[in-house]
Amino acid sequence: MPAGFSFVLERVDSGSRARRGRFLTPHGGVETPAFMPVGTQGTVKGQTIDLLRGTGAEMVLGNTYHLSLRPGEQVVERLGGLHRFMGWEGPILTDSGGFQVFSLAAMVEIDERQATFRSHLDGERIELTPERAIAIQEALGSDVAMVLDHVVALPNAPERIREATERSVRWAERCLQAGRRADQAQFAIVQGGLDVALRLECAEQLVELGFPGYAIGGLSVGESPEEMMRIVEGVAPALPAGKPRYLMGVGRPSDLLEGIRRGIDLFDCVLPTRNGRNGFAYTDQGIVRIKNRAYAMDDRPLEAGCGCAACRHSRGYLRHLFMAHEMLGPILLSHHNLTYYQRLMAGARRAIEEDRFVDFAREQSAGWGATEGAEGAEGGPAD
């Protein structure tokens, strides 16, 4: 690992593969398993830095694709880099843009040299090579940069998946070669669709290249949660035990627990903020749809015992904010959901320390009942 980075694996749960660790970066440490809120455009939507810090988050994600289009990485660099730009002094991970090229851009053409596409903002033609993806992330100055990968839709023809996977390995190597900043760690991304054998092949080649961390990518793109977890279960053990493992763009609270159970250390997802903006609040008893008429006179907070800024108010007040189209509604529900996700991760970490992760996960799931995933939007690391 580059100087200033380390990953300490403190404990592995005896009833599962759940890991308790600590990931150190030049901008501070992250207790793992950890959830990273998504700050697509240099802001976690609707959260001031004080609110964001108040959720308990230690590391946030920024989107290379969005920031390079607007305001442009040179602007961010001129204004002191992404940390200073957004006012977040803790660790930041940036994705490479590969997922956004797949999910947002128009007229995408991918060849061995690069991805060529048109901006979703103004149609500008853009060429993104692995080298450029790293140069952008170095200009942004994130602590962790993700390699550029070739993401394909699932399901897909096996030969297309193999081609994209093999290209992703070659691009990962080009990223590693292109890296110049000593204070930035590159994480590789395991691709391979829903084919565990192909995933393991990809993982082996990437591990051979010696990255400081590894992600599992190309998931949460329409496959079932069971299929996703089959891949995680197959791939995670093939990744180095002494390095952080990141499941990209995942997910619902239950997905986090299932990922942790299989040995994942880092997660990110837009769900807490996107669902918060739309009036869905996570609680230990499942999702509260705050616009429901039943809450009009409800004096209870979203979650008893939650100390977040939203839970100082009644459900009735929060519902009113949504019915009256007041900004404060989305602000507060996003804040609550982010706080909920951080509390869930803190609970998971404590459970691993106490060697009772499986019980913890079962208790949480029982509380959520059947409602937990009902409104789950698809993940994807942009918000």
Add this chain to the structure above:
Amino acid sequence: MPAGFSFVLERVDSGSRARRGRFLTPHGGVETPAFMPVGTQGTVKGQTIDLLRGTGAEMVLGNTYHLSLRPGEQVVERLGGLHRFMGWEGPILTDSGGFQVFSLAAMVEIDERQATFRSHLDGERIELTPERAIAIQEALGSDVAMVLDHVVALPNAPERIREATERSVRWAERCLQAGRRADQAQFAIVQGGLDVALRLECAEQLVELGFPGYAIGGLSVGESPEEMMRIVEGVAPALPAGKPRYLMGVGRPSDLLEGIRRGIDLFDCVLPTRNGRNGFAYTDQGIVRIKNRAYAMDDRPLEAGCGCAACRHSRGYLRHLFMAHEMLGPILLSHHNLTYYQRLMAGARRAIEEDRFVDFAREQSAGWGATEGAEGAEGGPAD
């Protein structure tokens, strides 16, 4: 004054009529001159309670018209009253709905008994008597309730203005008769258009009725700042020196100083939040239009030395938030503007204490130059 209320006049500036005072309510005190942020629908737009408190505001305004339509005053009452509903533990003033009937409602008919109109939300037919305006405000539980007045457009026929003014006095008396809560103070509203003699007639009759505070209403509805100040200058001295004086719906920073100079103690206006949402930031050097390309790479805060949450960021970052349509832009600029208004009022209070208000006002105006009012929206006590 009702028990729990008092107004202490601490000092009057020797070079002007500017007054330094303290208004005490059952929910705490307000140092005057004071500016009240507008929380139309039970929230000052985009501000959590912590952010709002952070601006230095001591007293906020709520809108009877809006809150009675949605969520309904019974809902607010059931959820503990407006203080608990919105989580603001300091003093709250509610307007009576008179201005909104004039400015927002449709198909308004006003006779001696009541105002009849259709809701701007769903067209529902609503009858608002003075008694009902007080009953709503008692259900909301504000510290200060405003009497229902009959507001007319300016310019207007003298006989129409006189009729509305005389009706406003009779309605003020009915409000006083209707009041039941011992912990709520009613402020009367001086009407009379741009006719100082008629205004003074109105003021005299209202003073005769013995209210705990007096407002000057029906201004900031299209007349020039000079005309408005001519009225304030004429009316303020006719109001009891020992009671608070409130200039409703005013205004721009320069209007606040001109109002203070003429003996006004309380103000409210939507400008800091409305202009903040639209990307206009108040500073001692005038208005900063943050979307201007000139700020793209500007590393300076909006205002040097301002400790607000916006001023921890660069102008370049704030501009990016607006260009990227991020909620955090309006949140932060509204917060800065509210903080700016509170700092201006604190400066005015200090200047009065030091008997140098006129110098203070001149220095501030010189800093603002010609730009200060350029983007001023019309006031009006709803946001």
